[in-house]
Amino acid sequence: MRPFFHPAIESVQPEAILHALSDPNRAAIFANIMREGGIKTCSAVSALGDRVIPKSSLSNHFKVLREAGLIRSERHGVEMRNHPRWTEVEVRFPGLLAAIISAYAADSQASGE
Amino acid sequence: MRPFFHPAIESVQPEAILHALSDPNRAAIFANIMREGGIKTCSAVSALGDRVIPKSSLSNHFKVLREAGLIRSERHGVEMRNHPRWTEVEVRFPGLLAAIISAYAADSQASGE
DNA sequence: TCCATAGTTCGGATATTACGAACTATGGAA
DNA sequence: TTCCATAGTTCGTAATATCCGAACTATGGA
Secondary structure, three states, X not given: OOOOOOOOHHHOOHHHHHHHHOOHHHHHHHHHHHOOOOOOOOHHHOXXXXXXXXXXXXXXXXXXXXXXXXXXXXXXXXXXXXXXXXXXXXXXXXXHHHHHHHHHHHHHHHOOO | OOOOOXXXXXXXXXXXXXXXXXXXXXXXXXXXXXXXXXXXXXXXXXXXXXXXXXXXXXXXXXXXXXXXXXXXXXXXXXXXXXXEOHHHHHHHOOOHHHHHHHHHHHHHHHOOO
16 A cells, blocks of 8 residues: 555646546545535544445545545544645635535436435 | 537436547537637547547547537538537536536647646 | 648547456454 | 455446448539
8 A cells, every 4th residue: 555646736737637637436425525514534424425336446536535635535543634735725726616516416406416 | 420419408418518529629619619719620639739530539528528429510511510509507506517628628738738 | 623721520549437356454243 | 363344446248439431412514
């Protein structure tokens, strides 16, 4: 288990962010991490909505979010805590994350949530 | 050559938009279409920056943008004209497209344009 | 009718993604 | 200490998507 790679904020690419959040599962995970009191550990999300996500897929989703520069993961004892890198990303790409998250919210609102 | 499919604006999904624009080539094409006096036909973009994009790939890029609900394509004589569906998308997902396009602009700005 | 232009479709090589099974790391209990 | 439970990663492979050259289709002139 090699240590995690977290890109420096200057080398975070818009395409990586869009790609990471173009998967609805990942977007939901990230939106949850962004919320105050949101998911911090991986296992806390093992079922998202009504869909069960296998551990290995989940692990990969967190990796994609991490390598896109969206979250920072650090081990605390036996578990992993994931924090959003919102303020950093906001400085580099103002308004981007908020627009994406509210787009998903608007969509789930519209489609009979 | 079956007629093009353009999704109704209500059925445009955020994930499709993010996926379409998570490819830098497509994002550049779309940004150009968005600009007043931007690219209208497909062949007008055959070289983007210094990279040559094959016709078939280009055709596919336009298809992805179209099916994501980002552009509307219609034939005019021998060529295809592509218009952005900006105002429609803006109503459904306010601020999304502007944030994405300016994120790419900020990035190319920063990385020695 | 024939040709040039503009773009699409097909097909196969290549790259990504998904997920079960096996593994690693940490903390606590016996 | 040893053993177990928890939390998560890595590996391998099957399914899926993407890229791009070659062949095709559609339209408007000469």
